[in-house]
Amino acid sequence: MQLVATIRLLAISGSLRAVSVNTAVLRAASTLAPGDTEIFLYAGIADLPAFNPDLDNDDPPDIIRALRREIELADGLLISSPEYARGVPGSLKNALDWLVSSHEFPGKPIALIQTSPRAVDAPAQLRLILSTMSARLINAASLTLPLLGRSLDAKEIVADASLAVLLRDALEVFVEAIKK
Numbered sequence: 001m002q003l004v005a006t007i008r009l010l011a012i013s014g015s016l017r018a019v020s021v022n023t024a025v026l027r028a029a030s031t032l033a034p035g036d037t038e039i040f041l042y043a044g045i046a047d048l049p050a051f052n053p054d055l056d057n058d059d060p061p062d063i064i065r066a067l068r069r070e071i072e073l074a075d076g077l078l079i080s081s082p083e084y085a086r087g088v089p090g091s092l093k094n095a096l097d098w099l100v101s102s103h104e105f106p107g108k109p110i111a112l113i114q115t116s117p118r119a120v121d122a123p124a125q126l127r128l129i130l131s132t133m134s135a136r137l138i139n140a141a142s143l144t145l146p147l148l149g150r151s152l153d154a155k156e157i158v159a160d161a162s163l164a165v166l167l168r169d170a171l172e173v174f175v176e177a178i179k180k
Helices: 021-032 062-073 090-099 121-132 154-159 161-179
Strands: 007-013 037-041 076-080 109-114
Touching: 007 021, 007 062, 007 161, 021 037, 021 076, 021 109, 021 154, 021 161, 062 090, 076 161, 090 121, 109 121, 109 161, 154 161
Parallel strands: 007 037, 007 076, 076 109
Antiparallel strands: none
16 A cells, blocks of 8 residues: 655735634635645744844744744645735735745745735735745646635635635645645
8 A cells, every 4th residue: 555645735824814814715725625635824924023134044033943944844835815005915025035045945836825806916926026936836726716805714615615616626736736
C-alpha cells in the first residue's frame, strides 16, 4: 500500500475583522479541502510588528521566525483579502514585507480567493506584489466568490451548494498543481 502525503496549506486572511467573510471562506475551505489536504489558518497577522528592515536580519523577532516557519512548512498558501481604499490591507502587506527577503517564500504556490467581484485594484496589486516576491501564482485555482453584501459564516458557505462547489473545485485544482 502506498502512503499518500498530506498536503499542508496555510490560509492567510487579509482581514482583521472578528466576523470577516474572507476568514469565513478560508475556514470553509478547510472543510471542503480534498481528503489528503489540511488547511491551517494563520492567526498572527494582527500581532506582527511593523516591517523594519533593521530587524529583518539573521535574528528577526520571534513572531517573524514563527511566521516564516509556517510558510516553510506549507506546501502552498491560500490568501483571501478584502480591498481597502482600492488597495491591499496594510496588515497583509506588512506580513508580506516580512517575507520578501526570506528563503521560505520564493516559489511557494499561492491561490487567491476574492469575496467581492467589484474588487479589482487590490487583487491586481496583490498579484504584482506576489509576482515580485517570486511566488508561484496558480491562476486556475484562484477565484472570486459572489459574496459582496453577504455576511456568511463558514458553515453557511459550506451549506450553499453553489459556493461550496466553486471552492471545492478550486481547492482540487490547487492541490493538483502543488503535486505536479
